[in-house]
Amino acid sequence: MNIPPSDSSSRPRIWAMGISRLGDLFLGIASEYEGRADVRVVSRGFEDAVHEIAAAGAERPEVVVAGGANGAYLKTRVAVPVVLISPTGFDVMHALARARRDTTSVALVTHGDTPDEVRRFAAAFGLDVVFASYQSAQDAEACVLDLRDRGIGAVVGPGLVADLAARAGMSAVFLYSRASVCAAFETALEVAQATRQEAVRRERLDNLLQHLRDGVVALDAHGRVEAINQRLAAVLDIDAAKAIGQPLLELAPELAGVLPDADGDSPASVRGVSYVVHRGPLASSGTVLTFQESRAVERLDRTLRSRQRAPQFTARYQLEDLFGECASVERVRTLVRRYAKSDATVLILGESGTGKEMVAQSMHRLSVRRDFPFVAINCGAFPEALLESELFGYDEGAFTGARKGGKAGLIEAAHRGTLFLDEIGEMPLPLQSRLLRVLQEREVVRLGATEPTRVDIRVLAATHRALTHAVEVGTFRADLYYRLNILNIALPPLRERSTDLLPLAAELLWQAACRDPRLAEQVPDRDAAEHLLVSVEDALRRHTWPGNVRELQNVIERIAVELADRDVVHDALRKDRRFVPTQALTGDELQAIAPEIFDVSSRGDDMPMTLRERSRHVEADEIRAVLAACNGDRDAACRKLGISKTTLWRRLNTSTA
Incomplete structure (x- = not known):
């Protein structure tokens, strides 16, 4: 005879299993526990009781209450706790x-x-x-x-x-008395509650293990699996649920030779994948093993190094800061956007003051590396010995005065970001070979170190020199040049941007006015700045601007200081709050401020090349590279380049004229 269970999953399921007189006593007591437990009285004993529990499946009892021989029999044959009735x-x-x-x-x-x-x-x-x-x-x-x-x-x-x-x-x-049976029910309730708490704890632990990115297994003192997460089970190609209670080495014999013998870390290879295996103690004489993929450790190391960057390793300029509307500047902006999508090395060519670093920073900010360091170093600003330690870093004791613990170089500081090598043409030859290895292998060996450090960087280089000539005379390595000149951008000098000269000067003057409240009254916007400068436009255009935008900025700063001292605030401005144009700058004033603008002289042989000349040199370098690849066969080179022999001869000779 059975009492049907109540419809409640929140109450513990208790089965009271007994025959004859004990079953009758169970029926008389079960109703008293309706509010506290889902009690089912089952008139089965011994093997019949075992089958009844097995057939219940997911609805099987959480605790069984039984007495005498029946209780002892069930205790050894069912996988649920059995509470025996003990007479007092x-x-x-x-x-x-x-x-x-x-x-x-x-x-x-x-x-x-x-x-x-x-x-x-x-x-x-x-x-x-x-x-x-x-x-x-x-x-x-x-x-x-x-x-x-x-x-x-x-x-x-x-x-x-x-x-x-x-x-x-x-x-x-x-x-058995009623009191002893009630005591057994109370014990069963306590066991059910403790079992539920243990199940919740195990479920939380299992969820934690399953969310770990590393493979984890917990073993008992005999090497049997107590818990294993799905990640490690997938690596070992075993069923996580069926692995519980089984010896780990029987499930995965390949681990016999790779598990560490003592607590700590050790390298191991499992199914062709490298891991760092950590062995640690577990309560009750058990062991926990953690399998961390070596590549994940390397990625974490790179991420930590990239985040530990100094505040100065950031890019301040963006593409909008590259001022100009002429076709050559627009072409530069187009190339910057295009090259930012690539990870290839870029060589930026241009005279001093044309904005090479601005272009490099803009490219970095548009790239996928924008959230990581932008490290710029002027290769011509350091002595050779100091440049080497700054670039590559050093280990403790590498030289007298070396910092304790060593120091990471700027190449390492640029990890996952961009390394900008300005004035690359000034780099000493011995360092060029070391830089070439960095570009080829993407690893750095610090001074005094024996082990290389892997780095993930994009390299941008800039120079105002003709590197092809430096290669010819032996001051710059040809292999490094071709490694750097994968992509290139040539920046036009200011003298070739005649249409941008006045707008750019006005922009610089307005920026100066934004920084000086005295000048802001005279230059409230860009139109006012252009009005001030339009009268000296011809003089500005006649100048060759060897210092390019940097020289123009210096001249505009002088003009800004001069204008700030003018007494130009009119009564009308005070009364009506209307802008009254300031008197335009005169030629005499400009000559007093910047006399070099009126010093007309022809450009000597040492003046920087024009954009057209630079383009011819780059084109000739490409032709020479194809010729070298074709072992000097001009017919084969012409077929690859898609030009005639006459064109090839003319372009090579034009570049050397």
């Missing part, structure tokens, strides 16, 4: 007293050995009791029949024994 001393005394009312010859039959406290109790009160015990149902039947043959008139015992004694014609007293 009062139960024994009360049952023996009832049995002695009918006869003086009484036997107490218990499952297993009779407890010592029961024997002492009987001796203390002078009770003449025969003690007997059984292990199985067959033992119980044989025991009862033996007692009957010995003349025992009454038997005290669990339900199975009481039923057997009654069938044998003896007086039978049921040992």
Whole structure:
């Protein structure tokens, strides 16, 4: 007879399993626990009870309550906790007293050995009791029949024994009381609650393990799997659920030679993948193993190095700061946007003051490396020994005065970002070979170190020199030149941007006005700045501007200082708040401010090349590279370049004219 379970998943599921008299006692008590537990009374015993629990599947009990031989049988055969009903001393005394009312010859039959406290109790009160015990149902039947043959008139015992004694014609007293069964139910509730808490803890632990990026397995003292996350199970090609309780080395024999013998880290290779395996102690003499992929360790190291950058390693300029509307400047902007999508090395060519670093910073800010360092170094600003240590860094003790702990070089500081090598043409030859290795292998060896450090950088280089000539005379390595000149941008000098000259001067003057409140009254916007300068436009255009935009900026700063001292605030401006144009700058004023603009001289041979001349040199370099690749075969070179022999001859000779 069964009591149907209540519809509640929040209450613990308890099955009370007993036959005969114990089952009847369960039915009388179960209703008292409706509010605290989902109690089901199952009139099954031994093997039938095992099958009943197995058939329940996900609805199986969380705890089973049973007594005597049935409880002992279930305890070793089901995977759920079994609470045994234990009679109290009062139960024994009360049952023996009832049995002695009918006869003086009484036997107490218990499952297993009779407890010592029961024997002492009987001796203390002078009770003449025969003690007997059984292990199985067959033992119980044989025991009862033996007692009957010995003349025992009454038997005290669990339900199975009481039923057997009654069938044998003896007086039978049921040992278990209502109080002992209620105590078993209370214990079952405590066990269920503890089991649920343990299940929640294990579930949280399992969730934690599954969310770890590394493979993790917990082993007991015998090397059996207690917990394993899916990431490691996938690596070992095993079923995570079925692995629990199995020896790890039987599941994955390939680990026998790679697991560390002591706590700590050790390298290992599993199925062709390199790992760092960490072994650590676990409570109860267990072990936890963590498998971290070596590549992930390297990526983490690179990320940490890239984030530990100094504040100065940032790009301030963006493409909008490159002022100009002429076709050559627009072409530069187009190339910057295009090259920012690539990770190839770029060589930026241009005279001093044309904005090479501005272009480099703009390219960095448009690239996928924008969130990482932009490290710029002027290769011509350091002595050779100092440049080497600044670029490549050094280990502790590499030289006298070396910082304790060593120092990372600027190449390492640019990890995951951009390294800008300004004035690359000034780099000493010995360092050029070391830089070439960095570009080829993407690794740096610090001064005094023996192990290389991997770096992930994009290299931008800039120069105002004709590197092809430097290669010819032997001051610049040809292999480094071709490694740098993968992509190139040639910046036009200011003298070739005649249409941009006045707007650029006005822009610079307006920027100066934004920094000086005295000048802001005279130059409230760009139009006002252009009005001030339009009268000297011809003089500005006649100048060749060897210092390019930097020289123009210097001249504009002088003009700004001069204009700031003018008394130009008109009464109308004060009264009506209307802009009254300031008197334009005169030629005499400009000559007093910047006399070099009026010093007309022809450009000498040492003047920088024009954009057209630079383009011819770059084109000739490309033709020479193709010729070298074709082993000097001009016909093959012409076919690759798509030009005639005459054109090839003319362009080579034009570049050397």
